[in-house]
Amino acid sequence: MPFYTFFTCQIHRKADPESKGKIENVVGFVKHNFAKHRVFHNIDSWNEQGWEWLNRTGNYKIHNTTKKRPVEVFLLEKQHLRPISKEIGISNNYENSIARSVHKDNTIRYQSNRYSLPLGTFNKYEKVCIKETESKELIIYIADTGEIMAKHLIPEGKGILVKDRKHSRDRTKGIDAFIDTVAQKFEEREMAYQYLDKVKEKYPRYIKDQLHIILRETKANTSEILTAALKECVKRKLFSATDFSDIVAYIKRQRRVPDTDITNEEIKPLNSLSGWVLETETHKRNIDSYTVILEGESS
Structure with missing residues (x-):
């Protein structure tokens, strides 16, 4: 029997209609219509009641928006399903590469936190890859080229927006x-x-x-x-x-050209004293005169 696929499985945060609004109402419908106030004794009983509810209500009741029964719509869509190329493997090597979808606010989500990306990333890339280092640093890069787009320190808490201010500037x-x-x-x-x-x-x-x-x-x-x-x-x-x-x-x-030529003209003093004053020598007294005066005072 061939395998068929009609959806792409992605992991999203709970109660996040912005990223998975297409199935939010379906989950609420199952919770509040089937699961609410229903008593079961074991998992087999729960599954049996679930199939009965699907045949009776979930897949058979007319949808308020499409005005069609889901069981009838699925029979039409089933004709267009294509077999997958190979068997689905549930084991993925997350150590080598972890892909994350880029949201329209230029952020990605990792471990219940949001991390910013440069402005305009959402218009260029649908997915990016991330890697957590031993120093608790989250590296966000492009898988094809290996170009690093952002680096963030991983915080301790949850529900935190880790933002680089440079990412909000164009x-x-x-x-x-x-x-x-x-x-x-x-x-x-x-x-x-x-x-x-x-x-x-x-x-x-x-x-x-x-x-x-x-x-x-x-x-x-x-x-x-x-x-x-x-x-x-x-x-x-x-x-x-x-x-x-x-x-x-x-x-x-x-290439500098001198503004003035240097000549050998006589350099004149800046003060106004005459030349004979500058040439006058100071009178020097013999040291013996001071000796005589000092000896007389001591006596």
């Missing part, structure tokens, strides 16, 4: 616009874009500070100096704002 648009602004200051714009992308790749967390420093240099220097500095940085693979500033300063020192 920084991509602002940084890209900032890069455009800085690149437009260079004559070699294509080279400038490539250089700034390298700076962003090297300093992703401090890219705004890097761009501010480079923008300051573009305002204080000519296009000729900026182009020479840009080419030198690319040639030497110096992908940082401080290196760019140092190269700009080096080029300016090499």
Whole structure:
């Protein structure tokens, strides 16, 4: 007898209609219509009463929304079921990979807690993988590429939203616009874009500070100096704002033109004293004069 499947089994939190609202009413119907106030003596009695209730009420009663009996609808849907490709195995290797669905609020659920993901993850990925480390850290990554999307410390309690404040900010648009602004200051714009992308790749967390420093240099220097500095940085693979500033300063020192010529003119004193005063020597008294005076006082 072939196996048929018509649903995908997923584990969700209890009483969470946002993630499994399609079956919330069904569970409530079984609880409050069949299970409530029903007495049974053993599991066999419970199963027997359950099948009788399904044939009598659960699958036979007309649904208020569809206005159809579930038993009749299932007979029609059964014709479209496809056999599964292989037997279902209940043993999964959860140590290697644990998949979690990405919810529309860009979070995943793990052990009764919610963990945030970067803004826009829900629109890109349906599922991500997680791994718990020995240091109680939850690593969330993409299964295909292995790219780490988030890291969170696992809290002690339950029902906690573990959120990284950076995940709620859409920084991509602002940084890209900032890069455009800085690149437009260079004559070699294509080279400038490539250089700034390298700076962003090297300093992703401090890219705004890097761009501010480079923008300051573009305002204080000519296009000729900026182009020479840009080419030198690319040639030497110096992908940082401080290196760019140092190269700009080096080029300016090499090309500096003195403002005034240094001559061998006589340096005049800053005060108004005459020359003969400066040449006057101080009178020096012999040490014996002081000796005589001191001996006379002691006597």
